[in-house]
Amino acid sequence: MRPTPPSAVEPGRLTIDTDYLRERLEDMLAIPSPTGYTDTVVRHVCGVLDSIGLHYDLTRRGAIRARLPGGSPHGARAIVSHLDTLGAQVKNLKDNGRVSLVPIGTWSARFAEGARATIFSERGGYRGTILPMKASGHTFNDEIDTQPVGWEHVEMRIDAYSRNRDDLDRLGVEIGDIVAIDPQPEFLDNGFIVSRHLDNKAGAAVMLAALRALRDAPPPPVDVFFLFTIAEEVGHGAASILLPDIAAMVAVDNGTSAPGQNSDEFGVTVAMADQTGPFDFHLTRKLVELCRDHDIRHQKDVFRAYRSDSASAIEAGADVRTALVTFGVDASHGYERIHMHALRSLAELVTVYALSPVEIARDAEPIGDLAGFTSQPTADAEQQMTAATPRPEDAAE
Template sequence: MTRLTIDADYLAKILKKLLSIPSPTGYTDTIVRFVAKELAGFDLNVELTRRGAIRAVRHGGTHLGARALVAHVDTLGAQVKFLKENGRLALVPIGTWSARFAEGARTTVFTEKGGYRGTILPLKASGHTFNDEVDQLPIGWDFVEMRVDARARNAGDLAHLGIEVGDIVAIDPQAEFLDSGFIVSRHLDNKAGVAVMLAALKAIHDEKAETPVDIHWLFTIAEEVGVGASSVLTADVASLVVIDNGTTAPGQNSDEFGVTISTADQSGPFDYHLTKKLKELCQTNDIRYQKDVFRYYRSDSASAVVAGADVRTALITFGVDGSHGYERIHMHALRSLAELVTAYVLSPVEITRDFQPTANLKGFTHQPIKEASPELSSDIESEDLED
């Protein structure tokens, strides 16, 4: 077995730190600095794109056919739409999430002068005033507002505080780490994925493990708005494994325990051979797993491929109950994912043809097309079979 032992205490500790740093899309400088310093502690040279996406390369046997792992540091949030005459803020969401989960959230609005605390409330919030009308109010961003915890009785007061249209609003995570292993918090998508990557990297660093090819550790800053890994990949990367949340819900096969391997999302199927390899690594390393298909889901892989990256892509996830709301996961899934990451980066490269951007048919991959039967097993072509 090639999986390495994961420091679960470090995983939980780093996740707590990540959750404590506000990082809605568009306001990620602080968390980028934190992750970059953590990577430097593993003796890696950290590179940042102009806007702050992170790349740290751990060198292996060759730079050809490099493997990349990616998670995103940005989270959902909100933005000031306008200053209301009642002294409150109209909001629009950053990313796709329901105002149902915004109601009652504690928040910070970040201005050029500093942050102000506040709460997102429905337009009719007082039970003593509106009685049943509170429950009859429709759900939507047009029906909530942010109450700023400062003297603000009108739009002028808000402007005097320095609050402007477009200011970013961060939502408190309200994280709880339970003795049972469950973690309940907002923004586990995808702070938990970042923690998984860092825990896997720590295990590899501590073991001084050698990998067959370079491994690119990537952290993106705008996945929640669809940009993701569109500009952080280099030409020598042949495969991209995304670490993000799975959708544990009725009608889905994801689970809060073990690894959930996604075979497709709304952008289409993931790479057949890379996905198969990850499944087989789970089997040979005794890592619990299940497979799922995600319908309303898009990740860093889609942004990379749309931007023109010719890479094999796969998605491995931790099951999340209540995704894009008040989320719940379990440490078992995070540890399992980190173990799979170590097994993957240490595993041999089978598709050596991928070392070159283009090549002839020799060494090209095979997919089974014959009807399955025991008699056919000996008839499968063996020449250049690579997965």
Template sequence: MRLSIDIDYLLGQLRTLLAIDSPTGFTDSIVRHTAREVERLGLEVELTRRGAIRARRPGLQRRPARAVVSHLDTLGAQVKSIRDSGRLDLVPIGNWSARFAEGARVTIYSERGNYRGTILPLKASGHTYNEEVDSAPVGWRHIEVRVDALTRSKEDTRHLGIEIGDMVAIDPVPEFMENGFIVSRHLDNKAGVALMLAALEAMQREKIETPVDSYWLFTIEEEVGVGAASVLVPEIAAMVAIDNGTTAPGQNSDEFGVTIAMADQTGPFDYHLTKKLVELCRTYEIRFQKDIFRFYRSDSASAIAAGHDVRTALATFGVDASHGYERIHAHALRSIAELVTAYLCSDVLIQRDAEETAGLEGFTRQPNREADQSLTAETEDPIGEVE
């Protein structure tokens, strides 16, 4: 079943999420917003100690439950040191280039209060440095934050209450265009959160009954590799992560439709779950393409690394210039939201997944015979069970 997605609700949630600063380690506000919205939609919310969100939507059976996950945290920075000039040296939160930090407006979160500022190269004035502005090296050691307060020395800045370790949030500067393109920082992964909320809204609005419980997970430390390590429960047998896919030369991702990841730097995703997502896209005529990401990991990788024995897959929305000034299209967000509803409504075919361990009976099979070359590309593959 492919449900109709309220695109106005989806984009409204994305606007709201982008307006809430949430660099990794500073996510309380966005956790509160998201938890309240999930509660408003009718689900009970559980929070881990640090704030990862888990909400269960009851189905006809508790096992083998399915989960969908996105992360609330974004890239950011922290104050590494205070320069003699009173300006701030930075260390990044997450993996992103200082090339994209130059010129950004920021908020510095100190215990005494918030300050605004701008990230600048050390040689920022062409009237002073002339061509040296263009030849300056790129790197976190070569930029600084100019605080918008009266400070001309290290002592002045410390007097403001700014200290080493203070969080620095980067302004997203979002633009929602009439042609459906969205340009902003932090679309990774607030767009994923917004489309998950839109999928949940559609299922609640239509009072959809699913064959098994579904879990709606929102993590808070994906950008530093923790992700879904500690938010799963034993009932969950399969988890679909929602995140960004990189549109770049050599990649097959696209800003339209669903990009289904076949593998990332940690290896292939679950064969049967991934195959099921592909088949659902074909059945419900959801545009899709496949891709492999060599320098990328998501919430699914952290769950597996933490020892959770769950099937994992990754559905992505194509992002141009990931971890920079990112661009996506609303078509991809709607497409993934539709796929989420189709997946959660679909029949469970691997019944043995209800138990964490079981015998060989009912275990899955993968294709293991010579291809029939008379089959066309449209012919359904009769081999292999899928989740």
């Protein structure tokens, strides 16, 4: 029988270096990494892990699995975010010397209109702009406001001599070439950060800042794996990066600060469910309790049109407890805005979770009998309140 993982004395919140967090985010935003074009950002993050002093493994395609050693390898934990972003791909070469596009990931062409971008051909990168078909107000007048919105109604104008299809062939532009959208980041003095691709380079920066803080802390009770995936935006995510000993996985990604949602640009937003269903009851409850115990501002939310690395792992058949903690994003998958307060809060939660005691010792084994299995409340709220409230005669005793 495997030994029970050693318990840990929960420390207070570790101090997060927000300047370091910002630097890591700025560095990653400057590296184009739409899904399918992630080699450069993977190399960059591996270099950061080297500087922290953490060992890591790479999958064939470039997903990163870094290990923070703990007291036991069994019943390990994982923290995951993704390095890939939204983008586009060349769908067709047009007779006017421009190219039509299809999106990489799910995002509206409304946010593509006017975007500066780079198209990566085999002969190198070309700069350009994504424009609606009717882009000139002096030519089309009010039609520029009434034309339809959609990917079939935009095209990319390449900043090179390109007036027809032959010119595109001469440039080496081909169907399938990847297009990276400029992030256009702004870091404001009041803590707000506005940029494209904060989903989920901000999550990766949170993990790196937490790792740096954990480097000098006592070892966690079990191994903690920090996972960086490369295809979350197209649904693959953490489908093939988990190890059998990983019992619980917490995804760090964006929340949706929008009407009808409870997400916030401040503090941690703990997701209770997304379109794939509820997250693990016990892991989610533990994360909320850690926020309460360590005075980390938090709120809960339920997401509808949303999935994360956790969903891909579960759908791939991983028997792992999953949860999702987020930083609230305004205009997600558009020109996004977040606040450093949420990023710092998330990094603090990652550290206290990594160092927290193991509560479900049975999870060290992939399968077992009923001994040590978890339980959930069954009484109704009124009965529980009655049971928890002392009777006057009990108080008199």
